[in-house]
């Protein structure tokens with residue numbers, strides 16, 4: 430039995446203990462701190478794991494190697510998680526303040542939830558997060574206050590953990606195939622009533638490389654191509670479902686060719702991060718804002734767009750890049766012509 434394809438959405442709420450400076454691209458700080466903490470804490474073979482020379486038995490049993498061993502891969506597609514950074518422009522959080530962030534966890538990787546939770550908690554309390562702004566090169570710290578499971582398609586939220594209670598509930602309502610199918614049908618009907626115009630709202634920098642070139646505008650085919658790459662890789666790796674055939678992918682991209690970008694309200698957010706591994710600034714920039722598309726037939730494309738809203742698209746997906754949502758036609762609230 431193949432493991433079903435699912436994406437769990439967790440939402441962490443934290444209280445700042447000592448001031449935290451996360452920089453402009455907060456997902457990068459979160460992911461960097463979490464990854465290094467997870468590795469230090471739980472992997473006995475981290476030296477060999479970093480060199481990609483780990484024993485296969487260890488690799489299949491160790492949560493760190495399962496979650497992070499694919500880090501050496503150049504694309505983010507094979508990584509079974511994605512951070513959802515706080516969307517506020519604020520980058521510094523002072524003692525006593527609260528902030529929250531999300532993490533999407535794909536398919537089988539959810540079995541390692543206890544490690545994920547413990548590493549987030551300990552990263553906050555001991556190693557800290559963001560820039561080393563305190564004495565002795567210490568980072569700011571936080572205390573985990575609450576973890577909730579949310580399901581953006583079912584619009585549900587359930588508490589899994591609250592500080593002070595030693596119990597943690599396992600999540601039980603991930604985004605799954607049935608929900609994506611139902612949501613796709615509902616969206617198709619809604620779009621048909623609205624002139625078949627669909628608006629995507631890119632919440633974090635979306636960095637798409639197509640035919641080896643950086644794409645500066647949210648044109649549809651490059652976006653769809655990267656979306657299909659990410660979702661298919663995750664399905665194959667973490668749910669053991671078959672890949673798309675060459676013909677199936679070609680057919681899907683042909684549907685994508687029919688989609689016209691009718692209104693581009695995105696801007697380029699040029700942001701750089703520092704890669705500790707590479708020791709040099711890393712370009713993280715991408716487009717953010719709204720883009721509206723039109724096509725006569727959305728039905729085949731909607732499931733991919735809905736999965737992508739959970740998995741993120743493009744470069745830096747795991748650090749929170751390429752996070753977008755489908756906006757209802759009536760939701761036009763900003764930049765309205767008056």
Ligand SMILES: [Zn+2]
Nearest residue numbers: 472491493494
């Ligand atoms: Zn390991």
